[in-house]
Amino acid sequence: MAKLLNLPSFTTQQLPLQYFEYFLMRTLQWLKKESDASQNDLSVLKCQKLLFFTTAINCQSSVNEAILAKQIFNHFKAYQYGPVEENIYNLLKVNNNQLSHITLTFKSLELAFDAGHLNLAIADIEKESGLDSSVLNSITSSIEDLSNKNKNLVRYSPFNLVELSHRWRCWNYSYVEGIRADISWKSIAEESMIFSL
Structure with a gap:
């Protein structure tokens, strides 16, 4: 089957980054649905917090329960600004926040293709990448x-998301200044799941 867009190979980067990039595209799609088309404040910090909340809600899913927390995004640590998926964080650092089709900055997410083709890029990944x-x-x-829990969560500022993540017990019990302690998927799954300020 032919690709819908002529994008560079998605599979040259490490597997967790491929799933993270897909997550970013879906998150951008959500942001575009809920806000002004020009709003794009999906910074590194904001994306890490949204990744945490996405992984957390997956722990309650009746289908593929906790697959994200158990297998894909399974190295959350308690950083000063809330939970951070450390494998993703480190891989982004090594790659200067550049992925196959996205560059994350400290202010926004930049696509390597026209934003009007976002849905086509997602379809390409789903059909051609070979990802699970x-x-x-x-x-x-x-x-x-x-x-569905909070459609405006994607519009929260990065620091509002940090504040929200600081209300979660799993971060509070794990955070010690200067130490990046593990946050287990079980402690995330046992949360009361707070998704609004």
């Missing part, structure tokens, strides 16, 4: 679940 469709479906359904 159950994981892609879990990312998509978890973002939808998160949106």
Whole structure:
């Protein structure tokens, strides 16, 4: 089957980054749905917080329960500004925040293609990347679940998301200044799941 867009190969980067990039595209799609088309404040910090909340809500999913927290985004640590998926954080640092089709900055997310082709890029990944469709479906359904809990969460500022993440027990119990302690998927799954300030 032919690609819908002529984008560079998606599979040259490490597997967690491929899933993270798909997550970013779906998150941008959510942002575009809920806000002015020009708003794009999906910074590194904001995306890390939204990744945490997406992974957390997946722990409650009846389909593929906790697949994201158990298998894909399973190295959350308690940083000063809330939970951070440390593998993703480190891989982004090594790659200067550049992925196959996205560059994350400290202010926004930049696409390597015209933003009007976002849906086509997502379709290409789903059909041509060879990524596990159950994981892609879990990312998509978890973002939808998160949106159903609080459709405006994606519009929160990065520091409002930090404030929200600081209300979670799993971060509070794990955070010690200067130490990046693990936040287990079980402690995330046991949360009361707070998704609004």
